[in-house]
Amino acid sequence: MLTTVLMVVSVMVGLALVLNTIRLLAGPSTADRILALDTLYINSIALIVLLGLYFSSDMYFESALLIAMLGFVSTAALAKYLLRGDIIE
Template identity: 85%
Template structure:
């Protein structure tokens, strides 16, 4: 059962990544583009976790954790840039 569900869910997450990429390229404002980028890294984390479940290894989970930390920091830096116009004070 898991061999059927994991590829189907991976396909759906891949479609979500493509749609977020379209929003990233065609977003009407900078805030929409940042939100699309934030959603893309969350979807990529989900895809990596699904790959870790499919291949039954722990290394994918560590990579997902690293992407989560980098995504949080980049989102916070972009939000600070939008608010103040400068990242480092």
């Protein structure tokens, strides 16, 4: 039962990844592209956690944590660049 649920949710998250990629490529403004990139890495974290549950491995959770930290820093840097024009003051 858990395997079936994990497969269904993985397909849903995969569909969300495809839709986020479309928004990333066709976004009308830079802010929309940054938001799509932020949502893309959050969905990829969800997919990695689902793989960790499916394979019962702790390595996937550590990689999801690493991606979460890098994604937060990159989103903050892109938002600061969008607002001020430079990252380092």
